[in-house]
Amino acid sequence: MIISIIGIGLIGGSLAITLKENGFAKKIIGVDINPDNIDKAYRRHLIDEDMELENAIDNSDIIILSTSVDVMLKLLPRILDRVDKQIVMDVGSTKISILEKVKNHPNRKNYVASHPMAGTEYSGPEAAIPNLFDNKCTVICDKENSSAEAVSKIESLYQSIPMSIVYLDSESHDIHTAYVSHISHISSFALALTVLAKEKDENRIFELASGGFGSTVRLAKSSPDMWVPIFRQNRDNVLDVLDEHINQLARFRSLLIKKDYDSFYRLIQESNEIKRILK
Amino acid sequence: MIISIIGIGLIGGSLAITLKENGFAKKIIGVDINPDNIDKAYRRHLIDEDMELENAIDNSDIIILSTSVDVMLKLLPRILDRVDKQIVMDVGSTKISILEKVKNHPNRKNYVASHPMAGTEYSGPEAAIPNLFDNKCTVICDKENSSAEAVSKIESLYQSIPMSIVYLDSESHDIHTAYVSHISHISSFALALTVLAKEKDENRIFELASGGFGSTVRLAKSSPDMWVPIFRQNRDNVLDVLDEHINQLARFRSLLIKKDYDSFYRLIQESNEIKRILK
Numbered sequence: 001m002i003i004s005i006i007g008i009g010l011i012g013g014s015l016a017i018t019l020k021e022n023g024f025a026k027k028i029i030g031v032d033i034n035p036d037n038i039d040k041a042y043r044r045h046l047i048d049e050d051m052e053l054e055n056a057i058d059n060s061d062i063i064i065l066s067t068s069v070d071v072m073l074k075l076l077p078r079i080l081d082r083v084d085k086q087i088v089m090d091v092g093s094t095k096i097s098i099l100e101k102v103k104n105h106p107n108r109k110n111y112v113a114s115h116p117m118a119g120t121e122y123s124g125p126e127a128a129i130p131n132l133f134d135n136k137c138t139v140i141c142d143k144e145n146s147s148a149e150a151v152s153k154i155e156s157l158y159q160s161i162p163m164s165i166v167y168l169d170s171e172s173h174d175i176h177t178a179y180v181s182h183i184s185h186i187s188s189f190a191l192a193l194t195v196l197a198k199e200k201d202e203n204r205i206f207e208l209a210s211g212g213f214g215s216t217v218r219l220a221k222s223s224p225d226m227w228v229p230i231f232r233q234n235r236d237n238v239l240d241v242l243d244e245h246i247n248q249l250a251r252f253r254s255l256l257i258k259k260d261y262d263s264f265y266r267l268i269q270e271s272n273e274i275k276r277i278l279k
Numbered sequence: 280m281i282i283s284i285i286g287i288g289l290i291g292g293s294l295a296i297t298l299k300e301n302g303f304a305k306k307i308i309g310v311d312i313n314p315d316n317i318d319k320a321y322r323r324h325l326i327d328e329d330m331e332l333e334n335a336i337d338n339s340d341i342i343i344l345s346t347s348v349d350v351m352l353k354l355l356p357r358i359l360d361r362v363d364k365q366i367v368m369d370v371g372s373t374k375i376s377i378l379e380k381v382k383n384h385p386n387r388k389n390y391v392a393s394h395p396m397a398g399t400e401y402s403g404p405e406a407a408i409p410n411l412f413d414n415k416c417t418v419i420c421d422k423e424n425s426s427a428e429a430v431s432k433i434e435s436l437y438q439s440i441p442m443s444i445v446y447l448d449s450e451s452h453d454i455h456t457a458y459v460s461h462i463s464h465i466s467s468f469a470l471a472l473t474v475l476a477k478e479k480d481e482n483r484i485f486e487l488a489s490g491g492f493g494s495t496v497r498l499a500k501s502s503p504d505m506w507v508p509i510f511r512q513n514r515d516n517v518l519d520v521l522d523e524h525i526n527q528l529a530r531f532r533s534l535l536i537k538k539d540y541d542s543f544y545r546l547i548q549e550s551n552e553i554k555r556i557l558k
Contacts, residue, residue: 187495190531212464213459242528
């Protein structure tokens with residue numbers, strides 16, 4: 001299988017490593033408008049060859065679109081315009097916008113909308129790592145609008161890693177990811193700003209910060225180039241969840257103000273319920 | 280050195296493992312009002328012997344107080360009433376209350392207030408692990424009120440692990456920990472409640488939650504028995520930081536409502552500054 005990866009960053013690069021290593025891809029073609037990324041991708045052996053977009057499409061069996069989600073909206077129609085038998089998949093964190101964009105495209109059936117649920121706070125080809133996706137979960141959206149052959153190929157791709165597959169409609173996907181991914185990022189960004197705003201003596205942060213702080217604030221290192229387009233496309237769901245999150249914080253605040261530590265205790269107990277779900 | 284550990288949980292138990300393994304402690308005496316904890320501590324080889332508090336004090340060189348911070352307020356005066364040459368240290372996450380409690384105690388100089396900055400979201404003797412403290416940082420507070428000999432003994436204890444030592448007054452300690460530890464916990468509790476409140480289909484949370492969600496919500500598994508007393512004692516500082524955190528979230532919210540994605544981008548860039556501080 002010859003696979004083109006459009007956008008060789010954390011996700012595209014990590015998929016390149018994985019699919020080459022497990023033999024699913026015979027050859028990886030890299031496409032990136034940033035020549036630095038292509039250089040880095042060669043030096044890290046992420047790609048075998050680089051091409052312009054049109055050439056890459058013509059020479060591939062599968063095209064993986066792994067740019068930021070705003071760029072995907074521009075590239076996907078262009079790619080579908082040109083495909084013949086090639087299968088196209090994206091790895092974007094939002095699904096309603098992109099599916100809306102190509103819903104009437106004559107080659108819509110060649111495209112499979114997917115979202116592998118894995119990542120780190122780092123970006124670029126230098127952030128690509130092996131095993132990022134191992135045993136994680138991927139979502140395939142609105143699969144009834146893709147051809148059975150296209151879905152089956154993309155399923156084998158993910159199963160080769162291996163990843164488990166969940167099927168969702170795009171509306172559900174965008175709501176669920178607002179809960180389990182997008183809000184965590186806003187929470188981390190805000191926590192970083194809180195500490196930076198309040199804490200003048202930076203060495204103290206560095207010295208005293210233990211694992212707990214590190215893990216809640218880790219996502220605050222994430223790139224705005226990747227995340228702003230996600231928040232833009234999933235704005236309404238993110239706003240809903242953000243409102244709920246601010247309300248929950250306000251409950252803790254109000255109990256502290258009232259010194260109602262019994263209710264505060266029960267609220268923490270309630271939140272401990274997350275143990276049932278997240279081992 | 281014979282060391283008594285009062286409260287054999289995550290912190291006390293992990294210190295027991297470490298100080299026995301590195302040879303600093305010849306014998307570990309465990310004290311815990313919960314007989315289950317004593318049982319577990321024996322079965323996990325955390326302690327060599329168990330005793331009543333008074334006996335343990337009489338038979339130790341160093342007494343480590345590692346209960347929740349509310350219980351410490353009751354036990355520390357009782358322990359200091361009885362000590363002769365023994366050195367007492369605590370490992371509590373708040374320092375103003377406990378230091379206020381014993382400031383006029385005739386044996387105040389036998390006590391060193393400390394806070395090793397390490398932990399996990401788990402609690403109890405079963406949560407005790409080796410290497411929890413390795414190369415982390417510990418705080419010693421208001422050391423001028425402890426005898427030079429007491430400080431020096433506790434310094435050797437921490438250096439044996441090894442941990443680096445930061446010296447702070449108790450006011451600074453309680454402010455700093457509100458920033459780098461206590462607010463992270465409230466943020467995680469609130470995030471867990473947000474997701475639990477919004478998300479009815481629990482399997483979906485479990486399936487789709489990736490590393491990012493897991494790390495921001497991990498602390499929400501923490502025990503209210505440990506944390507409510509901390510929030511009670513550090514209420515004013517925690518409220519300050521919580522207000523700031525809610526304000527920061529409100530900034531993100533307001534920019535989303537206005538669809539001002541350029542400012543949203545800049546806000547994320549600002550929060551990325553945490554990279555400078557937290558490697």
